[in-house]
Amino acid sequence: xxxxxxxxxxxxxxxxxxxxxxxxxxxxxxxxxxxxxxxxxxxxxxxxxxxxxxxxxxxxxxxxxxxxxxxxxxxxxxxxxxxxxxxxxxxxxxxxxxxxxxxxxxxxxxxxxxxxxxxxxxxxxxxxxxxxxxxxxxxxxxxxxxxxxxxxxxxxxxxxxxxxxxxxxxxxxxxxxxxxxxxxxxxxxxxxxxxxxxxxxxxxxxxxxxxxxxxxxxxxxxxxxxxxxxxxxxxxxxxxxxxxxxxxxxxxxxxxxxxxxxxxxxxxxxxxxxxxxxxxxxxxxxxxxxxxxxxxxxxxxxxxxxxxxxxxxxxxxxxxxx
Amino acid sequence: xxxxxxxxxxxxxxxxxxxxxxxxxxxxxxxxxxxxxxxxxxxxxxxxxxxxxxxxxxxxxxxxxxxxxxxxxxxxxxxxxxxxxxxxxxxxxxxxxxxxxxxxxxxxxxxxxxxxxxxxxxxxxxxxxxxxxxxxxxxxxxxxxxxxxxxxxxxxxxxxxxxxxxxxxxxxxxxxxxxxxxxxxxxxxxxxxxxxxxxxxxxxxxxxxxxxxxxxxxxxxxxxxxxxxxxxxxxxxxxxxxxxxxxxxxxxxxxxxxxxxxxxxxxxxxxxxxxxxxxxxxxxxxxxxxxxxxxxxxxxxxxxxxxxxxx
Numbered sequence: 289x290x291x292x293x294x295x296x297x298x299x300x301x302x303x304x305x306x307x308x309x310x311x312x313x314x315x316x317x318x319x320x321x322x323x324x325x326x327x328x329x330x331x332x333x334x335x336x337x338x339x340x341x342x343x344x345x346x347x348x349x350x351x352x353x354x355x356x357x358x359x360x361x362x363x364x365x366x367x368x369x370x371x372x373x374x375x376x377x378x379x380x381x382x383x384x385x386x387x388x389x390x391x392x393x394x395x396x397x398x399x400x401x402x403x404x405x406x407x408x409x410x411x412x413x414x415x416x417x418x419x420x421x422x423x424x425x426x427x428x429x430x431x432x433x434x435x436x437x438x439x440x441x442x443x444x445x446x447x448x449x450x451x452x453x454x455x456x457x458x459x460x461x462x463x464x465x466x467x468x469x470x471x472x473x474x475x476x477x478x479x480x481x482x483x484x485x486x487x488x489x490x491x492x493x494x495x496x497x498x499x500x501x502x503x504x505x506x507x508x509x510x511x512x513x514x515x516x517x518x519x520x521x522x523x524x525x526x527x528x529x530x531x532x533x534x535x536x537x538x539x540x541x542x543x544x545x546x547x548x549x550x551x552x553x554x555x556x557x558x559x560x561x562x563x564x565x566x567x568x569x570x571x572x573x574x575x576x577x578x579x580x581x582x583x584x585x586x587x588x589x590x591x592x593x594x595x596x597x598x599x600x601x602x603x604x605x606x607x608x609x610x
Numbered sequence: 611x612x613x614x615x616x617x618x619x620x621x622x623x624x625x626x627x628x629x630x631x632x633x634x635x636x637x638x639x640x641x642x643x644x645x646x647x648x649x650x651x652x653x654x655x656x657x658x659x660x661x662x663x664x665x666x667x668x669x670x671x672x673x674x675x676x677x678x679x680x681x682x683x684x685x686x687x688x689x690x691x692x693x694x695x696x697x698x699x700x701x702x703x704x705x706x707x708x709x710x711x712x713x714x715x716x717x718x719x720x721x722x723x724x725x726x727x728x729x730x731x732x733x734x735x736x737x738x739x740x741x742x743x744x745x746x747x748x749x750x751x752x753x754x755x756x757x758x759x760x761x762x763x764x765x766x767x768x769x770x771x772x773x774x775x776x777x778x779x780x781x782x783x784x785x786x787x788x789x790x791x792x793x794x795x796x797x798x799x800x801x802x803x804x805x806x807x808x809x810x811x812x813x814x815x816x817x818x819x820x821x822x823x824x825x826x827x828x829x830x831x832x833x834x835x836x837x838x839x840x841x842x843x844x845x846x847x848x849x850x851x852x853x854x855x856x857x858x859x860x861x862x863x864x865x866x867x868x869x870x871x872x873x874x875x876x877x878x879x880x881x882x883x884x885x886x887x888x889x890x891x892x893x894x895x896x897x898x899x900x901x902x903x904x905x906x907x908x909x910x911x912x913x914x915x916x917x918x919x920x921x
Binding site for chain 2: 330331332333334335336507511513515516517518519520521522523524527528541542543544546547548549550551552553556559565567568569570571572573574576577578588
């Protein structure tokens with residue numbers, strides 16, 4: 289790597305990527321380097337895929353664009369591996385960090401990387417243990433410090449304390465939890481594959497194909513959208529952390545869940561709940577919450593990390609599970 | 611009205627929009643479209659709802675839809691409704707079509723107030739739905755005229771000198787009632803039947819109709835996405851958000867809480883009020899309760915004066 293390093297974060301809005309990029313830049317500044325940190329997201333909401341960027345250099349940085357050819361990629365949400373071309377533009381001697389309980393080899397396989405280095409750490413679990421919520425940024429920063437040595441663990445911890453003290457003045461447990469999460473990320477990261485640069489060859493991946501947009505001449509005048517309900521083609525199912533399952537022995541098909549679903553994701557036929565639209569359900573849990581207490585037919589379960597896409601497993605879990 | 615019948619109708623707001631998980635705004639829009647028995651044309655002011663449902667080249671709406679700027683949805687829908695009346699007069703159209711405008715509280719209480727007031731005064735036949743999430747959530751949670759006193763937003767931060775927003779929220783429903791239009795109501799999506807009945811009455815009113823719908827915002831208010839509907843209900847049970855309607859000037863309470871819960875219980879469920887629960891802020895908490903009581907009792911008096919028996 290040269291005397292400047294470019295980093296790209298992939299996460300879902302709400303997972304702390306923006307703050308983590310800021311912390312990283314601050315730690316680099318304190319270590320006497322030059323640094324940038326900035327996020328990029330559209331008008332979308334919590335759960336939508338976003339990016340954040342860092343540049344760290346030994347000299348003043350004149351470039352201010354987003355990072356397209358990163359040396360380091362940090363993926364805070366494993367489910368993005370299937371939907372976002374996370375490794376796009378990665379340098380041949382680059383490193384990919386993925387928040388995952390899997391080994392680096394398994395992730396390498398999924399990303400179809402021939403060279404580069406892959407590092408994994410089960411950051412969500414660590415965060416749940418110490419912070420109480422699956423916000424993986426703190427352990428990922430620890431892992432980053434351990435593998436890249438671009439910032440020291442001590443600086444990272446000091447900066448994190450300074451920053452968190454303001455926010456959690458009345459909850460000291462949150463500060464300790466975050467620090468412990470950083471330390472465990474530092475200690476538990478697994479790294480694999482240090483290949484000589486000359487032998488590296490990047491296999492093309494179908495995920496790298498850039499989406500082509502229509503030319504302006506192809507658009508209807510005024511940018512009118514002529515297909516009603518075209519948003520149905522856009523899948524928000526991968527925003528989901530949990531999914532509802534129905535116990536059809538308890539469900540009386542009152543349809544209160546259906547009328548209060550923000551995503552029109554509960555499929556009703558002949559007056560009965562028959563299925564979940566997994567392509568659109570964001571897993572908010574309103575359905576389970578509004579199900580009348582005397583029925584309690586809906587349970588939220590953790591979403592399968594691999595997103596098998598299997599449609600409602602309700603009858604299986606529901607009938608035997610209680 | 612029952613849900614089994616409603617579920618037989620085609621969905622008019624699809625999934626695939628990009629609202630936060632647990633957002634109440636799409637629920638409000640879905641319920642309005644479900645309740646409408648006629649074809650409708652929708653106008654939508656710039657707002658969260660507009661942004662998340664119409665990210666180009668996608669739209670979640672299956673009804674004719676026109677987007678406009680932040681401040682003029684009532685003027686826009688006035689124009690559409692006028693064109694429709696002109697076409698009918700000339701005999702070029704003979705379908706019975708209804709018009710619905712959606713705006714958030716920013717686009718209704720504040721920025722769009724003049725266009726709303728003008729459209730109400732001119733007497734266009736349309737239903738205005740204000741989905742009130744008590745702040746400018748689309749741009750990152752700034753305070754609005756609808757933000758309650760004491761709530762923390764990015765422009766009314768809670769700190770050493772100020773306990774969140776220091777000003778009282780305006781009562782927009784009262785402002786609208788003062789226009790003497792045929793139908794005004796308040797609702798929440800949790801009590802869907804109450805809300806959807808009001809939508810039908812509003813659409814059938816012979817002139818302008820307005821429904822103010824409290825729409826909890828999981829991000830801006832700070833609560834778990836699954837609790838959206840419960841938070842909306844609690845606003846009703848604490849009498850902060852009474853459910854009532856005003857038909858031709860006559861007030862009627864459409865839901866009376868069995869037991870009026872302390873306003874505090876609603877605030878305690880939300881991060882934006884978390885800083886209030888200290889001894890130092892007790893006078894403010896008392897004041898907030900007093901303000902809720904004052905508006906609630908005023909409303910009850912109006913209902914009695916209208917000789918409408920409270921349920």
